[in-house]
Amino acid sequence: MSEAVLIIGGGPAGLAAAASLADLGVEAVLVEKEPELGGTPKKYAYSKLVPDLRPAQETLAPLVQRVQGREGLRVLTDARPTAVSGKAGDFKVRLAGPAGEEELSAGAIIVATGFEHFDARRDTKYGYGIYPDVVDIRDMERMLSEPQLKRPSDGQVPQRVGFILCVGSRDRMVGNTYCSRVCCSVCCVQAIEVKEKNPSAEVYIFYMDIRTYGLLENLYWEAQEEHGVLFVKGRVGEILPRDGQLMVKGEDTLLRGPFEVPFDLMVLASGMEPGEGTVQVAELLNLAREPNGFLAPRDSHTAPLEAAVEGVFLAGADLAPKFSDDAVAEGAGAAVRAAAFLRSRAGR
Amino acid sequence: MPDDKDREKHEIFEELRADPRYHDFVRGCLNCGVCTGWCPSHRFFDYAPRIVIQNCLAGEDRVYGMMGEYIWACAQCFSCAMVCPFNNNPGGVVAILREIAVRRGMMSAKRVLKPYSRVLLKVMTFGNQVSPDMIQPDFFPDWGPKIPWAQEDLELKRQAIPVPTLRTVESAWKVAESTMNELYTINKEAGIFDLVEVNDPGLAEVIEDDVQDKVAAYLAEEAKKE
Amino acid sequence: MSAVAYYPGCALKSIDLAYDVSSVAVCRELGLSLEEIRGYNCCGIGELKSDGDVAYVLPTRILALAEGQNLGEVMAPCSVCYGELARAQSVLAQDAARRGRVNGMLQAAGERPYTREVKVRHLLEYLYREAGPEKVAAQVRQPLKGLRVAPYYGCLYTRPGWFTQAGRDPALDNPERPHFMADLLDAAGATVVDHPNQVSCCGGRNVVQDEEGTALLDYRILSGAKEEGAQVLALICPKCSGALDINQTKAIARHGEGARLPVVYLTQLLGLAFGLGRGQLRLGDMESGAAALLQASGFRS
Amino acid sequence: MAVKGEGIVERSLVEDDHILEQEKLIIEGVDVSGRWNTFLAPRVQEDYTPSLEAEVRALGVGENIRRCWQCGMCTASCTANSVYPDFNPRHFIYLVKLGDVQRLAKLADVVWRCVGCYKCSQRCPREVNPAEVMEAIGVIVHRRWGERVAREEQVGTGAYKKQIYGTGRLNLATLMAADLRGLGRQRELLSAEQMRIGMKMFRDSRLFHTLRLGRAPGWSRLRRVLEEHRRSREEVHP
Secondary structure, rough: OOOOEEEEEHHHHHHHHHHHHHOOOOOEEEEEOOOOOOHHHHHOOOOOOOOOOHHHHHHHHHHHHHOOOOOOOOEOOOOEEEEEEEEEEEEEEEEEEEEEEEEEEEEEEEOOOOOOOHHHHOOOOOOOOOOOOEEEEHHHHHHHHHHOOOOOOOOOOOOOEEEEEOOOOEEEHEEEOOOOOOOOHHHHHHHHHHHHHOOOOEEEEEEEEOOHHHHHHHHHHEEEEEEOOOOEOOEEEEEEOOOOEEEEEEEEOOOOEEEEEOOOEEEEEOOEEOOOOHHHHHHHOOOEEEEOOOOOOOOOOEEOEEEEEOOEEEEEOOOOOOOOHHHHHHHHHHHHHHHHHHHHHHHH | OOOHHHHHHHHHHHHHHHOOHHHHHHOOOOOOHHHHHHOHHHHHOOHHHHHHHHHHHHHHHHHHOOOOHHHHHOOOHHHHHOOOOOOOOOOHHHHHHHHHHHHHOOOHHHHHHHHHHHHHHHHHHHHOOOOOHHOOOOOOOOHHHHHHHHHOHHHHHHHOOOOOOOOOOOOOOOHHHHHHHHHHHHHHHHHHHHOOOOOOOOHHHHHHHHHHHHHHHHHHHEEEEE | OOEEEOOOOOHHOOOHHHHHHHHHHHHHHHOOOOOEEEOOOOOOOOOOHOOHHHHHEEEEHHHHHHHOOOOOOOOOOOOOHHHHHHHHHHHHHHHHHHHHHHHHHHHOOOOOOOOOEEEEEHHHHHHHHHOHHHHHHHHOOOOOOOOEEEOOOOOOOOOOHHOOOOOOEEEEEEEOOHHHHHHHHOOOEEOOOOOOOOOOOOOHHHOOOHHHHHHHHHHHHHHHHHHOOOEEEOOOOOHHHHHHHHHHHHOOOOOOOHHOOOOEEHHHHHHHHOOOOOOHOOHHHOOOHHHOOOOEEEOOO | OOOOOOOOOOHHOOHHHEEEOOOOOOOOOOOHHHHHHOOOOOOEOOOOOHHHHHHHOOOOHHHHHHOOOOOHHHHHOOHHHHHHHOOHHHHHHHHHHHHHHHHHHHOOOHHHOOOOOHHHHOOOOOOOOHHHHHHHHHHHHHHHHHHHOOOOHHHHHHHHHHHHHHHOOOOOOHHHHHHHOOOOOOHHHHHHHHHHHHHHHHHHHHHHHHHHOOOOOOOOHHHHHHHHHHHHHHHOOO
């Protein structure tokens, strides 16, 4: 019987869960496989985070700060679980870390293993990984973190930048039929950043639908009205190199006509997938996954943050594509559910 | 007359949807246009595989509207099928519709197939696709202005060719009788003769006569052997 | 009640004199006091919009003249004039820089600048809200009993809401389903005919340039009202009159007798109900046979 | 005589100006006219010209074009579209935003069909004010491809402006006369119908009122100021 909670994953959801457990006075261990805390936004050096559009560092730093030096909370980086046995109330977890292996007991586990970006090389028509000036949103985040936006091939400032939405999402041919939910908003933000860094740049977004849902609708209005970002309806079929530029081919479905327009830089809105860590942890803990591979909650309404396996709780983008602020909210929620679970067992 | 047209419209739509391939070819459509972005015909014609799928989803009037010229603008390269996020196959739909047009002997099919009637004649009667005497301006108007000249004194000109030409202008080479027999059987059993009958009755008759003659000659030869 | 500045515009002082005299007479009967703007110019009739600031000078000069006569409100019976005045009023209220440039041009020509806010009103809205159905009913001496009238509102009386405020200010008429004219006609004893194209455009703008398109639009409006049983169509705009009344013969020539329907101004019908005389109604000015119809129906002017 | 592109099976799917075909062509004595030399030019949009949108926004009318999200409410409400299907405000806005000069040029004679009814502006969910955006697009089209715009429209607009700026008043009778003269149709002024209306207006005194309209008081000074400003605008945006 253990009173501690193991949190797997040190991204926004895991960090929020850890800080919340510390606030509740519950003992916890946070395990992160990367050398640094902060999850995917940190790993890929995101530029700005939705919805506040503050630099990602400003958003992540307080999340990390909240878990440092907290009583009863251990934080392990460069570490991952390799085996789990036992059951709710008394899980035995083997961890592999920089200092070697160790075993610890946990009464409950919170899985916050996050997501991975779709690997755009899998959608070969866009030439990602072949043409250096075809980048994905992850690359673009890093490029926008620099003071000046330069295109990879020759370091020049791109004058015409295009975004292709729904790369690796909503596409049976690449195996992902769901919407990744964040890319429309992220691309609007990136498009605005391109314009802010170089107001004379022309920025086009090729879209099927714009899904900046809810209050984020504003992002798309702003991109269009304040910054003159242009939206072209239709999916790009193919990108080919021509005379040092990228020739972008497609059908404009509003005009019902073909286009073949040169661009300096093309950004692929590569969507979200359950990451390798999520897959591994699901196997270790015997967690159910929904048809797209994300972790499945026990019940979407009565137990949205609980796995079907007793004593295991879920939070963040390993459940479904989502923004970091939603992941943070879920982390705190999962912490409360885990604490309540331990208390109910102790009372028994 | 309008009744006939309505019936034809309805029948074509039903034939299309009854085709066992159809439901694999049309699953759903987001109007994303990626198929058309690849389509080589779209660069030249107001033709879009996206519209092919949309028309299928819209019903019989729109499908019927494609039977005249639209389905013949497709190059049958199937790029559309390769990239469609829904895994639709617009080119496959066009293939089914072309088959329907040919089966029903529609005007558009007859027009498109006209040059092929010469090819068909050769295949059925000599077992070759092309022969020196078949390139006639009426059937192959796009083959260049020198054709009428080339057709004059054709046999004489063939003799000038320094390699063996079988001294024939009707066929490129001789095909064995057993092969001809096989070809005939395949075409007959596969229903090709029926399709030719529908689209070009004159051609069907010429082929049939030729085959009859050849069969008769063959039987006579066999009888002589015995 | 204080007077309102009356801006008849150019059409009402020439070809559409009937609308001018009947409007003035009806207002007088209802105790509404009008003061005509002196020395006014054309509003620009929508043809100058693409000339930028210059186009605002014309309607703004009219607002400034009203201000000069110490009047805080301008009322226009012509929907085009109303639209132009309301547009200038609303744009200049929000764009101080433009207002400065427009006033600069006025002053450079020795004209009065537009310094305060003058409210712009359409005759119909003015009649409805200042007098209303009750006062109209009280003035009726010859009820329009049995006369089946189709009200036709047209475009600029309410559209677009961002400068007329219709649809935003609940006290104003509804831009999609207006009813002020119907209510006034009802008060005058007429049978109001509901019909499909009350706020559709008559094509008046292109009446000369595009005879064919205008004829089709006019046909739709006229025949739509006729099919609902209307004997007469009531208007509030001289541009609509140009298309639906004067040009009606062209709609008939192209689309047939379905387009034949007498057309009058609302104020002519109200004046008739009030028992006004021939000179204040000028029913004979209308081209599509309104005078004969009304006489045959037993209404006397 | 051969019909252009008659050898193309999918003829209705090709626009005339994409068919490259010489009706009469003889090379070294060989007749390669008509079908022998038929080729199709691609109809691909090869570039975007975003400066077109800037031109529209600079006109001081239609500034809100940027807000358009292409929902199509304007076209769904459009009066002119119900008569002329090619008059599609949503489509025009899109062409201008992308700077699709070729397509816009082809539609040069359609833009002016707007009747100015403002239904689009009333219903537009983003306050794009398409009615006035179309005014602005009309100006750009006149400027670039004036020769493609119907004479009726060119003469009509010219006559309006000349009269309004010239006298500060609108005289419908003389305006119509100027318009018909401009189109070389002055004989219509003497038609039986016009004569009848003229006589009627003479008898009922409207002709007298029309003649008396004249100029707005003090107009000559304002006219000079307005003309100066119009000239300076044209210098900025030739």
